[in-house]
Amino acid sequence: MTIVVFLASLLGAMALGMPIAFALVVCALALMLWLGNFDSQIVAQNMIIGADNFQLLAVPFFLLAGELMNVGGLSKRIVNFALSCLGHIHGGLGYVAIVAALILAALSGSAAADTAALAAILIPMMRDAGYNLPRSAGLIAAGGIIAPVIPPSIGFIIFGVAANVSISQLFLAGIVPGLMMGISLVVAWAIVSRKDKMQTSPRTTMRERGKAFLDGFFALLMPVLILGGIKWGIVTPTEAAVLAAVYALVIGMFVYRELKPSMLYGVFLTAAKTTAVVMFLVAAALVSAWLITQANIPGEISGLIQPLMGNKTLLMFALMFLVVIVGTALDFSPTVLILTPVLMPIVKQAGIDPVYFGVLFIINNAIGLITPPVGIVLNVVSGVARVPMGAVIRGVNPFLIAQLVVLVLLILIPELVTVPLAWLRGR
Amino acid sequence: QFSERSIRLSNGVNEDHPNGKGVEKFRTCLADKSGGKLKVQGFWGNALGGDLQATQALRSGTQEMVVTSSSPLIGILPELGVFDLPFLFANEQEADAVLDGSFGKHIDAKLEGAGLVNLAYWENGFRNLTNSRRPVEKWEDFKGLKVRVMQNNVFLDTFKNMGANAVPMAFGEVFTALETKAIDGQENPFVTIDTSKFYEVQKYLSVTRHAYTPFLVLYSKKLWDGLSKDEQAALRECAVVARDEQRKVSRELSQASLNKIKGAGIVVNELNAQEAQRMREQAKPVWEKHAATIGSETVKMMQDELEKIRKK
Amino acid sequence: MSRIVDWFFKALEALLVLLLASMVVMVFGNVLLRYLFDTGIDVSEELSRYFFVWLTFIGAVVVGRENAHLGVETLVARLGDRGRKLCMILSDLLIIVCCAVFFWGTWQQAEINATNYAPITEISMLWIYGVGFFTSIGLGILALLRILRVLTGTISEHELKAFAGDYSDDAAHALRERLE
Ligand code: NA
Ligand code: NA
Numbered sequence: 001m002t003i004v005v006f007l008a009s010l011l012g013a014m015a016l017g018m019p020i021a022f023a024l025v026v027c028a029l030a031l032m033l034w035l036g037n038f039d040s041q042i043v044a045q046n047m048i049i050g051a052d053n054f055q056l057l058a059v060p061f062f063l064l065a066g067e068l069m070n071v072g073g074l075s076k077r078i079v080n081f082a083l084s085c086l087g088h089i090h091g092g093l094g095y096v097a098i099v100a101a102l103i104l105a106a107l108s109g110s111a112a113a114d115t116a117a118l119a120a121i122l123i124p125m126m127r128d129a130g131y132n133l134p135r136s137a138g139l140i141a142a143g144g145i146i147a148p149v150i151p152p153s154i155g156f157i158i159f160g161v162a163a164n165v166s167i168s169q170l171f172l173a174g175i176v177p178g179l180m181m182g183i184s185l186v187v188a189w190a191i192v193s194r195k196d197k198m199q200t201s202p203r204t205t206m207r208e209r210g211k212a213f214l215d216g217f218f219a220l221l222m223p224v225l226i227l228g229g230i231k232w233g234i235v236t237p238t239e240a241a242v243l244a245a246v247y248a249l250v251i252g253m254f255v256y257r258e259l260k261p262s263m264l265y266g267v268f269l270t271a272a273k274t275t276a277v278v279m280f281l282v283a284a285a286l287v288s289a290w291l292i293t294q295a296n297i298p299g300e301i302s303g304l305i306q307p308l309m310g311n312k313t314l315l316m317f318a319l320m321f322l323v324v325i326v327g328t329a330l331d332f333s334p335t336v337l338i339l340t341p342v343l344m345p346i347v348k349q350a351g352i353d354p355v356y357f358g359v360l361f362i363i364n365n366a367i368g369l370i371t372p373p374v375g376i377v378l379n380v381v382s383g384v385a386r387v388p389m390g391a392v393i394r395g396v397n398p399f400l401i402a403q404l405v406v407l408v409l410l411i412l413i414p415e416l417v418t419v420p421l422a423w424l425r426g427r
Numbered sequence: 428q429f430s431e432r433s434i435r436l437s438n439g440v441n442e443d444h445p446n447g448k449g450v451e452k453f454r455t456c457l458a459d460k461s462g463g464k465l466k467v468q469g470f471w472g473n474a475l476g477g478d479l480q481a482t483q484a485l486r487s488g489t490q491e492m493v494v495t496s497s498s499p500l501i502g503i504l505p506e507l508g509v510f511d512l513p514f515l516f517a518n519e520q521e522a523d524a525v526l527d528g529s530f531g532k533h534i535d536a537k538l539e540g541a542g543l544v545n546l547a548y549w550e551n552g553f554r555n556l557t558n559s560r561r562p563v564e565k566w567e568d569f570k571g572l573k574v575r576v577m578q579n580n581v582f583l584d585t586f587k588n589m590g591a592n593a594v595p596m597a598f599g600e601v602f603t604a605l606e607t608k609a610i611d612g613q614e615n616p617f618v619t620i621d622t623s624k625f626y627e628v629q630k631y632l633s634v635t636r637h638a639y640t641p642f643l644v645l646y647s648k649k650l651w652d653g654l655s656k657d658e659q660a661a662l663r664e665c666a667v668v669a670r671d672e673q674r675k676v677s678r679e680l681s682q683a684s685l686n687k688i689k690g691a692g693i694v695v696n697e698l699n700a701q702e703a704q705r706m707r708e709q710a711k712p713v714w715e716k717h718a719a720t721i722g723s724e725t726v727k728m729m730q731d732e733l734e735k736i737r738k739k
Numbered sequence: 740m741s742r743i744v745d746w747f748f749k750a751l752e753a754l755l756v757l758l759l760a761s762m763v764v765m766v767f768g769n770v771l772l773r774y775l776f777d778t779g780i781d782v783s784e785e786l787s788r789y790f791f792v793w794l795t796f797i798g799a800v801v802v803g804r805e806n807a808h809l810g811v812e813t814l815v816a817r818l819g820d821r822g823r824k825l826c827m828i829l830s831d832l833l834i835i836v837c838c839a840v841f842f843w844g845t846w847q848q849a850e851i852n853a854t855n856y857a858p859i860t861e862i863s864m865l866w867i868y869g870v871g872f873f874t875s876i877g878l879g880i881l882a883l884l885r886i887l888r889v890l891t892g893t894i895s896e897h898e899l900k901a902f903a904g905d906y907s908d909d910a911a912h913a914l915r916e917r918l919e
Pocket of ligand 2: 372373
């Protein structure tokens with residue numbers, strides 16, 4: 001019964017179009033009234049403490065790094081490098097998009113920013129070369145959502161804090177599944193574009209490729225710094241985030257010289273505002289999470305799905321199905337924040353590895369970014385590429401299916417996550 | 428006189444910790460005394476927020492109980508810093524005598540002034556050092572070790588004073604940080620080293636017993652005042668009954684954990700009496716530096732109390 | 740009046756930039772100190788966390804004024820102007836209720852926060868938790884003003900469109916795209 005109060009208040013408030021942060025507080029108020037322990041101090045205390053967390057400092061730092069990367073010309077050079085290597089093959093710009101998406105994913109923590117950068121650079125080229133535009137836009141959208149799966153990832157940070165799971169381990173565990181998402185896109189692109197007629201750019205010489213590599217060298221070094229730093233124990237995720245921001249600043253300003261001092265204020269302000277949006281949501285989610293725990297909603301749910309509790313694979317299928325459904329209508333961080341306190345106790349009770357669950361959960365949430373009706377990455381591509389939303393939705397379908405296949409594979413074969421993780425951790 | 432009540436009790440540790448047994452005993456004891464009217468609803472692993480957050484919830488009357496280590500609460504009651512002082516107790520018997528005696532009462536009174544009713548002192552265990560570099564046998568061995576310590580000035584100073592590099596870090600990141608060698612070591616009781624599997628990623632365990640921070644079993648003063656005399660008495664008695672059980676289990680489990688850690692191939696060393704004494708001497712400046720903030724009266728009282736016990 | 744308000748928000752923005760920049764300096768500085776000189780500044784972990792809290796809750800008001808908090812507009816987008824206005828009033832009323840509860844809770848907690856001191860910097864936690872006053876009042880006023888605009892019919896077409904998720908002519912659009 002409590003679960004009805006929870007859902008009705010949350011969905012009702014969201015339907016009114018109010019900010020989700022406030023919808024979560026409304027939901028908390030409803031739960032308090034229902035449980036008969038209404039106290040305004042619960043709201044005040046949990047709100048503020050939700051943001052008082054050193055690990056979450058990685059969020060503003062990675063957001064800042066992403067801003068600096070795009071403004072400082074790092075993203076552009078990565079695309080150029082991929083282009084010099086792959087531009088000449090049939091459907092080459094598609095492969096360029098995938099490879100560039102993978103590299104950008106290893107530099108930045110959020111999907112929409114990566115997608116915007118990729119679309120802005122590649123869509124005009126694809127249009128000129130006669131590519132099927134909705135399909136190209138769909139590919140770029142599907143490539144963009146790899147960003148939160150390959151570290152760094154704002155999604156892993158928020159999940160790690162909300163679920164009390166090691167962010168470093170989530171980061172390392174995301175690498176191989178993220179690459180698998182890339183491979184699935186390569187396969188899907190090869191199939192759907194095989195009959196398309198499109199121009200290829202002339203083959204570049206090794207010298208030109210070398211030049212593109214050198215030009216992008218410092219940008220390409222960034223993932224090595226972030227991942228290597230964490231893998232070799234030089235830095236914690238929070239410290240890696242601040243290093244990434246400082247590195248992007250230095251390279252953009254002194255090496256590429258595209259970042260002017262006058263631009264810094266704007267870049268910092270944007271990162272600060274974005275942080276406020278994400279963190280206000282995180283803070284409000286802690287209020288509702290406190291009451292979800294108190295009201296024992298996870299217990300109520302695991303009671304409802306008791307028959308599934310004994311079978312990890314079936315349970316994962318059920319949970320992932322739920323996340324896909326929720327993901328169609330909700331943005332990434334709200335889904336993570338609302339579902340984590342509800343699902344995590346069930347996952348633990350069923351004996352599913354929290355890191356494994358976290359990786360699949362984040363992949364699933366990333367996929368939600370390209371499922372209609374609410375998919376912010378679809379909006380971004382549609383806006384930047386000037387392709388109607390309906391066309392992008394059609395165009396993204398084959399790639400959406402490819403990524404769902406990856407998700408199903410990961411459910412069926414958990415070793416695809418756990419074995420590489422053990423190897424990366426060197427044990 | 429008992430009313431139907433559900434008492435929300437939160438814990439920072441997981442249910443497999445000795446506190447799990449303590450809470451279980453507390454629950455059955457209360458059910459017994461109240462004819463099933465007082466129910467205890469346990470929350471584990473910071474599910475309702477960290478120790479400090481839960482304690483603040485008690486002070487504001489939004490939650491009934493918490494079992495918390497004393498260290499996170501020094502911002503509320505500086506006197507609790509006395510338990511963070513390095514090399515305070517020599518053994519469990521000393522700790523029991525001080526905590527269950529008049530000094531414990533002295534702290535209880537102070538806690539009550541801060542809106543918290545302390546029902547009993549449970550055991551967290553002596554804190555010991557693990558690291559991946561070398562066995563720590565004398566205080567010089569601390570030098571240069573990067574150690575994750577709790578975020579408070581007494582702990583920071585204790586380790587700095589030893590020449591170690593005290594690193595602040597969220598508990599959830601410690602395992603990975605030890606594994607990747609971002610830090611060299613950490614310090615916790617045996618049970619925590621065992622249940623958090625730190626022994627899998629560490630080479631040396633040195634039985635330094637450098638701190639003994641007890642668990643406080645706290646009840647919200649605001650809500651306490653609304654209880655009947657019978658209910659208050661039952662709560663106090665049961666917390667003490669549970670204390671004896673919790674300490675017994677804690678000591679058994681502590682030994683079992685140590686055996687398990689040894690079995691896992693980690694190198695364990697005890698300090699010899701002379702080096703232990705040197706460390707104690709070395710730690711004196713930390714006592715002196717923090718006596719004023721903790722309250723010189725409280726520190727003096729602790730010293731007198733210890734002297735009295737040690738004379739016997 | 741509106742010029743004063745604009746200046747006020749410009750000042751808040753400058754404060755946000757300052758807070759974020761200081762966080763970078765403190766955390767990065769500590770990493771450098773640790774790896775180069777095997778030392779660190781104790782207050783940097785704690786202070787950067789508190790700056791983060793201020794950044795979040797001051798920023799929430801700044802961002803609230805730009806209508807950039809994440810929401811679900813799928814249903815509102817299907818409504819006509821009257822329906823949208825009705826939803827706007829209802830949701831703003833709920834926001835005011837939330838802000839009132841937030842404010843009252845912060846008020847009741849002031850005592851216990853004032854008597855809790857940060858473990859390292861030893862500043863009163865009221866400095867941190869007190870930011871709840873600012874945020875609850877700020878966001879509450881913004882909601883109240885919007886209700887007044889709807890009731891007096893002075894709400895702009897542009898604002899109504901943004902409420903329904905159509906950000907095509909809105910500067911905040913760019914901000915939202917950076918989120919996920
Ligand atoms: Na990423
Ligand atoms: Na979606």
